[in-house]
Amino acid sequence: MDIIGKRYWFFGVSLLIIIPGLIALGLGGMKPGIDFTGGSLIEVQFDSGAAPEPQAVRQTVQAVVGEDVIVQSSGTSGALIKLKPIDEATQQDILASLSKEYGAVTVLQFESVGPAVGNEVAQRAAGAVALASVAIALYVTYAFRRVPNAFRFGVAAITSLVHDVLVLLGLEALLGLFLGWEADALFLTAVLTVIGFSVHDTIVVFDRIRENQTLHRRIPFETVVNHSIVQTLDRSINTTLTVLLTLFALALFGGGTTRHFIVILLIGMFSGTYSSVFNAAAILVVWENRDWQHWFRRRPAPSSPG
């Protein structure tokens, strides 16, 4: 099986996913949730047992606060109301007019996050992602210190990690654009988890390269890498399969609130395995062969399809 020889096809597939995502990101598709922007969330249950149309609830609430209000139905008899940060008095006013209109309501939850807190969270989040990436890159470089060009392994691991983050950010932006999904603290958790596991897979492939390099010193690097990928392919597929099976079960049967989180994890796990198998090690080969010397020539390099 020749995976490395087709590396530019696999890079192409990645770009096919990432570029539309980046465009969606540029169009402002990523909608940060109230965890990051600040805002309020009221979840109410209508004691009558049947929730009115979200549209009607929205108008009632807007009559009180007079600003952008988003209402989603929650369960059969509840509604989730999202709006700017409000104080206790305003919340009481909203509840009063809701009960006047639709009968008694019970507050299931009320949350109001001020913009200052949201800002702090967003800053910390960016810090957390950066910190995780740097820490992992350093660890990979350390773990592969006995291999020639250990630094390349570290860089290739981060590249595949950045790949996965870009896939997730882009897809989240697309989902935000088309389905109105919001990126909350859990989205961030999913991204960080994927970062950890993406490296998991990458390390398994790299570890095999490390081993094969010492066993077969005379074989060209490209062949060693391809051989290593093929050798670890069963493991990569099986592990991903078990993780995806559990995640699928959660996504299908786990209920609404964590579904967004699980779907992002699912995509991320898949992307993580893909980038580890098809991209990470290929970057080592690109670097070793100095492929870029052939990129802009008319005749394609022997090992690349164009």
Add this chain to the structure above:
Amino acid sequence: MYGRMARWLLVILIVLALDLWINWPGTSFLQIGTWSRDVRIRQGLDLQGGLQVLLEADVADNVVVTNSDMQTVRTVIENRVNGLGVTEPIVQVSGTRRILVELPGFEKTEDAIALIKETGLLEFVDAGATRLVEGAKVMTDARAGNAPAQPTPSATAATEGLTPTAAPTPSETVYHTVMTGAALDTVGVGTDSLGSPSIDFKLTSEGSKVFAEYTSANIGTYLAIVLDGKVISSPVIKNAITDGQGQISGSFTIESANQLAVQLRYGALPVPLRVARTQTVGPSLGQDSLRRSMLAGAIGLGTVILFMLLYYRLPGFLADLALGLYALTSLSIYRLLPVTFTLPGIAGFILSVGMAVDANVLIFERLKEELRAGRPLQSAVEAGWSRAWPSIRDSNISTLITCSILIWFGGTFGASIVKGFAVTLAIGVLVSMFTAIIATRTLLHLVLDRIDFSKRHGWFGV
């Protein structure tokens, strides 16, 4: 070789026995001698609801409350609430002058309010020549100037009976506040020159200046210590305190000195607070979500078990046994630590099941490779473990790195859901190192020592 395996077998049996003891149906409390532990599973606010209290700076609207003041208030309340023994309480600054306190699973509303009410404004009050009686209620200018003239209509119902500050009657003496608890740097318990317990305190540099000026000018007068408008101690200024270090001596017992020190330390709020609202949070997802997640977990686990059995045969079966041990051991740790279960936490656990299997997949794939290469069974088993180890180690360490960053991230802004997920995942990685590597290997050796599989490679999925 055999001795090492026998030792591990013993360890595995002990772990299994402990797991069964901790997780035995109906067990809610463990006790050995003086050691005891509540091992019920804690459910987070999202699963079982809980109490939510919103606190508000009790100052006039035009008084600016700085962000750093609110951060201090948050820390103080966090310390207070931690004393309740509630697992994973959330204390979060909400907006510019509010603190949100969430107590998952806490039902004693009155207790929580009493505790938070107590967490109040500490003042050093100029009492002149009068010795204020301990426990007496006094009005000070720091409070009188800031008390809102009229409570807001919406707050009236909710705060009834909770607001400790009644409007001052005209005849009441208003004492001068020299400084508030914000000026305190550290507080501890010591002994005075006569050997009886005393309170030793150190002031911040600004506090020191104010205190130096005031004490030099007022030797011999009483300087009452007032917490939430109530006198808690009434010491005399014996000499000028210019270095910011002071001692409160009086008729303290060790206990009362400790208590006062705690009040000084934790009551040192830079702004007065009032309970604006208390609310019991209904489960946003509720028991239904819990049931669904459990079902999803069972289906996921079942599928993985089946997959391992069909694909890897004998070692797969042993890995499944190890997986059972893994699930039980993780559950024991959640109960012992304890870890509060939230929905993402459950997701973290279920995800870590998949990861626990990963170590076995790595080993077994390697084992199959070695068998195909013609190695004899015993040495193929050895090679499977020793060669898969570096990648298991390196990949698990990188996951642990991510987990620790998530725990830090979740902890700093009170997102207990993020923290819960990362904690369960980290525990999963650590436990799986034991069950997937050591337990599976020991079980496999146990079987191979008794039954000759050397001619039956089909049992290994080759």
